[in-house]
Amino acid sequence: MSAVPQVDIREVGPRDGLQIEEPIPTAAKLEFIDALVATGVRRIEVTSFVSPRAIPSLADAEAVAAELGRWPGVEFSALVAGMGGVSRALTAGVRRLEYVVSASDGHSRANVGRSMEESIALIAPIAERVHEVGGHLEVIVAIAFDCPFDGPTPPERVADIARRAMDSGADALAVADTIGTATPGRTTDVLTRVIDATGVKPGLHLHNTRGQGLANAWAAYSLGIRQFDASVGGLGGCPFAPGASGNIATEELAYMFEDSGITTGIDIGRALDAARLVSDRLGKRLTSNLLAAGGVPVPSGSSATSDAT
Amino acid sequence: MSAVPQVDIREVGPRDGLQIEEPIPTAAKLEFIDALVATGVRRIEVTSFVSPRAIPSLADAEAVAAELGRWPGVEFSALVAGMGGVSRALTAGVRRLEYVVSASDGHSRANVGRSMEESIALIAPIAERVHEVGGHLEVIVAIAFDCPFDGPTPPERVADIARRAMDSGADALAVADTIGTATPGRTTDVLTRVIDATGVKPGLHLHNTRGQGLANAWAAYSLGIRQFDASVGGLGGCPFAPGASGNIATEELAYMFEDSGITTGIDIGRALDAARLVSDRLGKRLTSNLLAAGGVPVPSGSSATSDAT
Known part of the structure; x- marks a missing residue:
């Protein structure tokens, strides 16, 4: 329809951003989700259905899911790590699921207590279960660059898991730099291999x-990838590195694209508002540089704040 | 000689990084420069010869310059803003100068009390003076994307100033995103215009x-640019935005290139050491994410520190 290039940003702050934080009340999460919806984002990964002992801050997944009817125009999804989580999510009414497979045994065992192959073998039954109720399954290949336990991940292994995921019934794929070690050269290499192996971007x-x-x-x-996860403020972090940054910041990603002439649908000023809200609720300074700078120049977006002195 | 691609990083921490900070003793700067030399970097912008009232932290430019013979393999340069600074720098024995021209009247007047055209007109006499003693003059076109006073900088103006700088005898060019508002789309646009106008990268x-x-x-x-300024730790900042990041961080830039198969000559572990040193001397937390994370994965460089748990 339009000649303007565009990308699709999925907000993952309520899941990946909050998962390592101290729990906040469900009401505060709903207020956060409401602020995120106001940014214009149309896809939000809203929680995960995993062990409440492992991730206490997302123990209220069912309570969050029960409220999602408030925002009818938004596509909500949840992360799952196994069949138990799939059942919980479907029972809670969530129909778009992200199932994570670690591309290393070390991370797979540490994260879900299963080998990598055991996790891969679950894709087909999970896809079947999700499709029975008309749902949508994305498989996320995590640890796609380096593993904190096993070292560098062979890129051909990532492509192989991606191919097997599609063969097992996945509807979509994502590649995750779980610990933030990827660089543009390796990103290009891994994504090129995944695209070549699956025909899927x-x-x-x-x-x-x-x-x-x-x-x-x-x-x-530049390779044609158009779907990106991000969290406002760069929320999140690494449990092994205090003060370390989390996800790429939604407002920085949106500014990069918008100012480069690529539409995101994200209102950067409202993304900063949502970042400030969750920063206040957590009592924690977030790491986004754009948030620290206070805004973007006026000409780059009508709703952006000015830093002119 | 080699098929391995490479880039050339110039460390600007002692100049751009320190200029907005409280002054530190000359001895501490020399210790910092020594730590920078140990990173393997071969070009350092070491100070500026400007008004000590305007930039008190660089008032010791002559004292710093007098000590540079300690590190014979390194190419040291200094920034200048006018003919007075040129005379001081040459008298102090510095032979590689960077002269800054703002691409907006508002910034030019605020920064050096001259119009943009008056600053451009000084390029020719400065080049003549520098060349009389066998020196090298780089012209830096500052405010190449946005001006905090005048708004967006027309990209054709940047190209025009670059062309006039080369016509006036400059030996090299740089383009500066002085306030950190550039994005990849506009970076590509401005650099393409400068290359087209001058034949110079x-x-x-x-x-x-x-x-x-x-x-x-x-x-x-990706456009063929191979020379980049950076400062360890992302030292520096914006006087108008407390907590805002400064220059791109040397260690993050070096990791991006090295891990992508592009040689920089920078030892990332030693760059982190230099960042920690200056952070201690300033009593200030620096904004580099890689510094907060504590290092890069082992496989990416033999001297890099590990974050394996």
Whole structure:
């Protein structure tokens, strides 16, 4: 319809951003989700259905899911790590699921207590179960660059898991730089292999732990990738590195694209508002540089704040 | 000689990084410079010869310059803003100068009390003076994207100033995103125009104020740009935005390139050491994400620190 290029940003703050934080009340999460919806984002990964002992801050997944009818225009999804989570999510009415498979045994065992192959073998039954109720399953290949336990992930392994995921019934794919070590060269390599192996352009889930996130996103855009995960303020972090950055920041990603002439649908000023809201609720300074700078120049977007002195 | 692609990083921490900070003793600067030399970097912008009232933290430019013979393999340069600074720098024995021209009247008047055209008119006499003693003059076109006073900078103006600088005897060019508002799309546009107008591939001076710095550097690399300014730890900042990031961080830039298979000559572990040193001396937390994360994965460089748990 339009000649203006566009990308699709999925907000993952309520899930990936909050998962390592101290729990906040469900009402505060709903207020956060409401602020996110106001940014114009149309896809939000809203929680995960995983063990409440492992991730206490997302123990209220059912309570959050029960309220999602408030925002009818938004596509909500939830992360799952196994069949138990799938059942919970479907029972709670969530129909778009992200199932994570780690591309290393070390991370898979640490994260879900299963080998990588055992996790891959679950894709087909999960897809079947999700499709029975008309749902949509995205498989996220995590640890797609480096594993904190096993070292570098062979890129051909990522492509192989992606191919097997599609063969097992996945509806969509994403590639995740779970610990934030990817760089543009390796991002290009891994994504090219995944596209070649599957014919699918995966989404990309990036962390900014070593400052590389936006450069990776730009390199991926140059390859034709159009779906990106992000969280306002760069919410989240790494449990192993205090003060480390979390996901790439929604407002920085949106500014990169919008100012480069690529539509995101995100209102940057409202993304900053949502970042400030969750920063206040958590009592924690977020790591987004754009948030610290206070805004973007006026000409780049009508709703952006000015830093003119 | 080699098929391995490479880039050339100029460390600007002692100049751009320190200029807005409280003054530190000359001895501490020399210790910092020594730590920078140990990173393997071969070009350092070491100070500026400007008004000590305007920039008190660089008032010791002559004292710093007098000690540079300690490090014979390194190419030191200094920034100047007018003929008085040129005379001081040459008298102090510095032979590589960067002369800054703002691409807006508002910034030019605020920064040096001259119009943009008056600053451009000084290029020819400065080049003549520098060349009389066998020196080298780089002209940096500052405010190449947006001006905090005048709004967006027309990209054709940047190209025009670059062309006039080369016509006036400049030996090299750089383009500076002084306030950190550039994005990959506009970086590509401005650099393409400068290259088309001059036949010269300029260096690129980036700030990470809105998180875009490395994405811009990657976009510029894709255009054939091979010279980049950076400062360890992302030292520096914006006087108008407390807590805002400064220059792109040397260690993040080096990691981006090295891990992508592009040689920088920078030892990332030693760059982190230099960042920690200056952070201690300033009593200030720096904004580099890689510094907060504590290092890069082992496989990316033999001297890099590990974050394996």
